[in-house]
Amino acid sequence: MAMENDGATQINEQTMCLCGRIAAIRTAWTDNNLGRRFLGCSYYGHPDACDYFKWVDSPLFNPCYKSVIDGLLQNANRKAILEKKWQRSVLYHWLVLGMLVLVVLVQYGLW
Template identity: 65%
Template structure:
């Protein structure tokens, strides 16, 4: 029987070299975007067994290009949205300050 990811549910979890269950992760490097791998549950931290095994086959160059382009566009969009939010906040503060100055002038 297969789960949503296409992996058998009945198989036992893969153990890393230090006896822990290996964890499925996804690479987002430029060379392996979206490619899944198994690693020690403490993979990347100091003093681990550094167990590593690719789950997905090598990524086709066209796939790499498309995924990296989508990631670049998503990152660019996020940066633009943050810039727009800062711009709007700045102008709201500026407008509030102008209104306060006008109110103070009217009161005096």
Template identity: 55%
Template structure:
């Protein structure tokens, strides 16, 4: 594997084979220790037939940047949770409104 750095980004210029002879796949780690850090692994990574081939492509992320990325991820996750809660409330209010309209219509018909 040849890794070149273009504008600070690692570029893979050749295919790498894992220990079981398959082409590796580049993935991105999103764990708190290595957020947004790319790595190469067996194309069957996390499957029963995968080998344990693993190699970092990007250099180690500095602590300051880890904290910034993790903070942004937490904020994004928090916003997603708020949007989901608001969506549930909206559905609840639509159901209640539909029930009120039905009761009014039934009352008007009788």
């Protein structure tokens, strides 16, 4: 059985929640606990989930950690936005090119 020790809590792959299922390791994304990991019911969000909750990591005391994680999240969001813009731009250019080809074909009576 694999063991993991993060300083706050010792857990293993078979940690069980209150309803008898294997607990899932999740990451908190709230402002107060940004990036902090915890164990919770693997059915979280479903009606039959239990209320099992246990922190795995110690709280991040250094405010620098929070700013680094915030910066990484902002960069990831910025990258996703740029990718969507790029995809729209490519689609737009293909549509314009297709319309130009269609106009030329119609103009020369090939369509």
